[in-house]
Amino acid sequence: MTESPRLTVPLKRLDPGVEPPAYALAQDAGADLRTTVDVSLAPGERALVPTGVAVALPAGHAGFIHPRSGLAVRHGLSVVNAPGTIDAGYRGEIKVPLINLDPSAPIELRRGDRIAQLVIQQVAHAEFVEVEALEESDRGAAGFGSTGGFESGRGTDMPQTVQESDAQ
Numbered sequence: 001m002t003e004s005p006r007l008t009v010p011l012k013r014l015d016p017g018v019e020p021p022a023y024a025l026a027q028d029a030g031a032d033l034r035t036t037v038d039v040s041l042a043p044g045e046r047a048l049v050p051t052g053v054a055v056a057l058p059a060g061h062a063g064f065i066h067p068r069s070g071l072a073v074r075h076g077l078s079v080v081n082a083p084g085t086i087d088a089g090y091r092g093e094i095k096v097p098l099i100n101l102d103p104s105a106p107i108e109l110r111r112g113d114r115i116a117q118l119v120i121q122q123v124a125h126a127e128f129v130e131v132e133a134l135e136e137s138d139r140g141a142a143g144f145g146s147t148g149g150f151e152s153g154r155g156t157d158m159p160q161t162v163q164e165s166d167a168q
């Protein structure tokens with residue numbers, strides 16, 4: 001098995017009784033994060049869940065907290081702000097705003113359960129340079145379904161912006 005190159009990330013365990021983030025398989029993009037607390041989420045309920053770790057990501061990187069697909073598919077567990085952003089300068093505890101999207105069943109999480117995954121990526125830092133006109137492109141200002149909706153032709157109405165619908 002080919003090992004991916006490793007980025008050194010200093011990590012502080014704030015709760016040594018819970019396993020630190022780890023990749024389940026060698027080539028996984030996300031390191032699984034665990035809850036340090038028991039959590040019970042009623043349908044539609046959300047909670048900010050501690051993971052017991054803090055990190056110092058290298059400058060030029062950020063961490064993104066994604067849901068785990070198995071828990072999403074089986075239980076409706078998701079991350080409210082998916083993907084949550086961990087800034088390189090953040091030294092506090094990584095916390096995950098979880099939500100139960102199941103319409104009827106509660107979700108019970110136990111301390112130590114793997115609840116989400118942290119994907120670390122390089123990020124560009126822009127220098128925003130104000131200009132009078134932007135370079136032309138094929139797409140121009142078209143978006144939000146401009147290339148079509150479902151293959152049957154459904155869903156081709158352009159959505160309204162908040163300002164447009166407010167104005168009516």
Ligand SMILES: O=c1ccn([C@H]2C[C@H](O)[C@@H](COP(=O)(O)OP(=O)(O)OP(=O)(O)O)O2)c(=O)[nH]1
Pocket residue numbers: 065081083084085086087088090093094095096097
């Ligand atoms: O799911 C998340 C999202 C954020 N954070 C922490 C790390 C991040 O660096 C910081 C700020 O996050 P963000 O910029 O998304 O939140 P904000 O609402 O813009 O807060 P701030 O004004 O502090 O930037 O909060 C988490 O622990 N988990």
Ligand SMILES: [Mg+2]
Pocket residue numbers: none
């Ligand atoms: Mg912010």
